[in-house]
Amino acid sequence: MKKNREKIIINTGFTLAIGILLIIGFVSYQRIIDFTNVTDSVSKTYKILERLERLSSLLKDTESGRRGYIITGEERFLDIAYSGINLVDDAVKELRQLLSDNSEQQKMLDDLEPLITKRLDLFKQSIESQKSKGFIASFQIPLIDEGKIVMDKIQEIILEIKKEERNLLKLREKVSKGMSQKTILTLFIGSGLSFSLLLLVFYILKREIFERKRTEQALRKIKDELEIRVDQRAGELKKAYEELKKAEQVSSQLAAIVNFSDDAIIGNTLEGIITSWNVGAEKVYGYHAEEVIGKHISLLVPPEFSNEIPRIREKLRSGESISHFETIRTRKDGKRICVSLTFSPIKDDAGAVIGLSSIDRDVTERKKLDKLKDDFISTVSHELRTPLSITKEGISLVLDKIPGDINEKQKKILTTSRDNIDRLSRIINELLDISKIEEGKIDVKRESVSIVELIARAISLFESKAKEKGLALEFLRPEKDLHIYIDADKITQVLTNLLDNAIRFTKEGVIKVYIIDKENEAECIVEDSGVGISQDDLSRVFNKFQQFGRVPGAGEKGTGLGLAIAKGIIEMHKGKIWVDSEFEKGSKFGFSLPKYTYQTLAKECVSSGLNNSLKNNSKFSIIMGSMANFNNLVDELSAESIRLITKDIESIIRNSLRRSGDTTLKDKGEFIVFLADCDKENALRIEGRLEQLIDDYLVTHNLSTRIQLKFNCATYPDDAKDENGLLEAVRENI
């Protein structure tokens, strides 16, 4: 577009410049011709004037000659007179010729010519009379003075012609002057214009050339880059090809793995239509691929488990995975099997979930074995404990001298025996604990607990033991109390273990316990000045059956499981446990516990409740109790009385809940009860009972006017399908 316009400008510019130059040339030519004409006329005028002058002087000469002759009578004067006469004719002729283009002057000349002729005739007459009549006759003629009159007229006309010619000359000079000025102006303007045009064209051309050069350079650069890119791309393509080949290999390997896996690997669309079915699936469910592909997955789901499907789908649709979800499925032969399902979303290139894959493992046998193992452990534990308790009680009886007196030696031996029976029973307890932790069979029952009080209580249990050994046991109690959501029993177990170790492995010095209150977590440290742990052993401290720095001689011995259990418990709390130690200088054990806010914990509790209900195909309800005017209450009552009231209400709730799976959570003026396997009807009944009990409590304590506790309940899947929905539903009417 721009290029075209410039081309037009260049062409037009050139054409215009050339045109203007041509016009200037033409105009100049014209002007020169005009000028020449004018100059010619001017020189003609000068000539005319000169001829007129000459004519006049000839006439004068003739007169003078005549007069000279008349006066002197000398022939010499006659010659002058006659030569003048002869020349006058020529002069008149010449004048006529010169004035041929001017009719006005021509007329004047016509008037002049007879006068001259007359004058010359008179003149000849005068001379002739002189010659014939003598001097007097000839003298008379001039006295009559006719000649003089004619002569005056002649002079007059000549003057007039002169005057006219002078005027003409003036006019012509003026014209000539104007003409040359105009010519100069035309030349000047024309040249300027064409010069500017040429300059413009030159500029545009120059720019055009520059741009072309630049474009050319850019093109060259692009070309170079392109070449480099082509090289790169070729390399990439080669690499991609190799990768593809590799991927094909991997994919065929994977296909083989999928095909020959013992687990069923099934592909579904998001709607639940089966799209792929491996050999494992044939083995697990008994259907052949052609029997099920294109059918709905609900084919495998027993009717009472059918509401699992939408929830699983919802979870996967949001991109989450579900692993080891244990449930029941039906085989082709109608037999029910226990399966562990792991679902992953199948995503397209854009990351949108377009389907799901499930790996189904038949865990029927494993479940049976698990049950067997559980029964075995519980039986073994019972069978071991019973003889142990009999033995212990027997020894205790003797030591307590109930059957009769014993001597010191006997007492010492029996004390050792009893200590080892205790050790054996601890080992049994801890083995049971660790096996449950490893199987994930222990639930963390979080409640808001003062970690400061909890530590203080744990320490109080060890005070006498420390005193016996002559150790200082210090709790660097923080000024501010710190409440966190933990399972108090389990954290106490961890602390007990750490304190027990610290005392056991410290011969002298101090055992310090302190809390570090961080933004998102609380750290608890137990520091001793004991034997320490060598660098080599540090990494194994939390492994099972590891014992370090055994104390020789009598005394309580460890089981080698305590720290492994502690680690398990802390990890169940999503915390961390660690140790710093210097051999023979002391050890520092620490653990951190994340601070849960009431909100996140509530959500987590609902979430785990929902997962359980999904697993067990049961309903799940939550009840919320909320003090409508809690904020006013803070102003009216002391913090301590609010704490007591809250505690009382909590224990009322706790006591009225009969089952182990039910948990409660409390925060400022709010209680949430989580009821596993509880339908709406049941939840409403429990809600009513709680309301009644708390009402009674408030009335007895004269608080019913001050505290209004409102309750509401919500049930999965009746009221909502996910954790947020359930929490919103329960809050709605409060």
Add this chain to the structure above:
Amino acid sequence: MAKKRILLVDDEHELVEMVKMRLEAYDYEVITAFDGQEALDKAKLEKPDLIILDIMLPKMDGYKVCRMLKFDEKFRKIPIIMFTARAQMTDKELGEQVGADEYIIKPFEPEVLLAKIKELINKA
């Protein structure tokens, strides 16, 4: 003051004998039973001041005995100490659910047992 009467229930005869010996040494009157049914019968008949009740019993388990007594208006006031060799949380919770007052894991510390007996009897 009359001696306080304790019903001691366990299917392990030797253990019953030994605990009986200890309790008697501490001035309690001890009645014994070796299965669940016998325990229930004797509890109703003798109206003891406290029952020490094992969980794993022949004929009827300890939970059931406890529940039946606690749900009976006439006997619900009798304090019950559950006595078990299974140190599992579920057992403790189940015990609390059926209304047991205390819970002692075998092997037990004699002092702890005695302290709890004393506390419960005094409370009642």
